[in-house]
Amino acid sequence: MKERLTDALYGLGWSAVKKLPEPAATGLGRRIADTAWKRRGKGVLRLESNLARVVPDAGPERLAALSQAGMRSYMRYWMESFRLPTWDQERVRHSVHINEVHRLTDGIASDRGVVLALPHMANYDLAGVWVTRALDTPFTTVAERLKPESLYDRFVAYRESLGMEVLPHVGGSAFGTLARRLREGGLVCLVADRDLSASGIEVKFFGETARMPAGPALLAQQTGALLLPVTLWYDDTEVMQGRVHPPVDVPETGTRAEKTSVMTQALADAYATGIAEHPEDWHMLQRLWLADLEEPRA
Incomplete structure (x- = not known):
């Protein structure tokens, strides 16, 4: 019953x-955010x-x-996402500004393949639509299985309607397809700031x-x-900002595991830079640090 209700509520969001x-959608999002914040769930x-970790x-x-x-930013993400299918190309183009975008466009032009890795900041769906429309570049991503299946x-x-190829995240089976897309010179975008599985890489x-994905x-x-x-944030206008950080290079020496650890730590450091500058736009409402995972559940 709870899963069916969740699916119905999301369906209502997308349809209504x-x-x-x-202005009504913006006001509704803010009211929902403030109500949730006051309830202290x-x-x-x-x-x-x-x-508290980000701003000690x-x-x-x-x-x-x-x-x-943060709750207002989170609800802005949802209100924008529900409305994204109605936005035309010009609206998308003028709603996003990416700093140092040349790092991405040069990478796409090189045909070597590009992996964009980003945390849960601002609206990564909007950023994805901007890539497909403003840069005219399709990309492949991975979606975590949700319950109920109808919600997934x-x-x-929804994401396929916005021009994305979406693969299910099941037992690592998506990895081979992602690798093929990259070898073909394609673009892969992954939200990669939280991985609580046994394969997650420990980072400071x-x-x-905390643990972050090795992928x-x-x-x-x-x-x-x-x-x-990549990190994203909202400024005081209707435009979402972003930054493409310097590339994370593969170390010249070390085992595969050692290289993966060094590179994932470099990603974590880049995320930390963006999150520290715009903490209110980091939508992390779940446990992340290992110390929190050890807390007894109520």
Whole structure:
């Protein structure tokens, strides 16, 4: 029953929110965010706990303000995502500005393949649509299996309608397809700041140990693709900003595992730079650091 309700609510969002006038959708998103923030549920408390690592000198008042801004940013992501299918090409082009984009465009032009790896910041779906429309470049990504299956199907259909090739994340079976796309000179985009599986790579992140996916580093090693970290944020306008960070190179020496560790740490460092500058746009409402995973569940 809970899964069916969740699916129904998302379905209502996609069908109803995109029909609202823009100011009404924006206002609705803010009201939902503020209501959720005031209720102080598990997600809000976890967001605040995570932000305390990012901004260690923040007192209670600043942390509260950051978590409220974080919930508003998170709901802006959802309101934009529900409405993205109605945006025309010009709207998409003028809604995103990517700094140092030459690192991406040069990589695409080189035909060596490019892996974009980014954290859960701002609206990565909007960034993806901008890549497909403004840069006229299709890409492949991976979607985590959701419950119920109908909700997962909604997400896949939604992202495919925006021009993305979406592969299911099941037992690593997507890796081979991603590697083939890269060897063909294609683009792969992966959200890669959280991996709690046994294959996750331990990194130091804001001074504590967390796990992040090995996939981006392994793909770059195996295919020779360019590995580029990206961070995104909202400014005070309607334009979402982004930055393509310097490439993460494959170390010349070391075992495969050692190289993967070094490269994943470099990604974590790039993410930390962007998150520290725009903590309110990092939508991490789940446990991330290993110390939190050891907490007893209520």
